[in-house]
Amino acid sequence: MVPVYTPKSEPETAVIVALMEAYGIAYFMQGGAFGTMYPGPVSNSLNARTLMVEDDQAELARELLRPFL
Numbered sequence: 291m292v293p294v295y296t297p298k299s300e301p302e303t304a305v306i307v308a309l310m311e312a313y314g315i316a317y318f319m320q321g322g323a324f325g326t327m328y329p330g331p332v333s334n335s336l337n338a339r340t341l342m343v344e345d346d347q348a349e350l351a352r353e354l355l356r357p358f359l
Contacts, residue, residue, distance in 0.1 A: 291318055291342040294351045295358065302358065306341055309354050317351070318342045 297303040303319070310317040320340040343351045 292345055292348050293340050294343050294348055295341045295355050297339055303339060315347045315351050316344045
């Protein structure tokens, strides 16, 4: 899996996860479980999440996320 995007907020994370599921993209939100323990502003050292997708689906995922970039 390759890193594609780091969401900046909880609502943004929810939308991104919904997009990945809607288009059938295999994904993993790195830091997702630990990040929920410390809600609030994203801090890279504490609760940052990174969207990871399969290599062959990375281009489609990036295209879907273009409005966030």
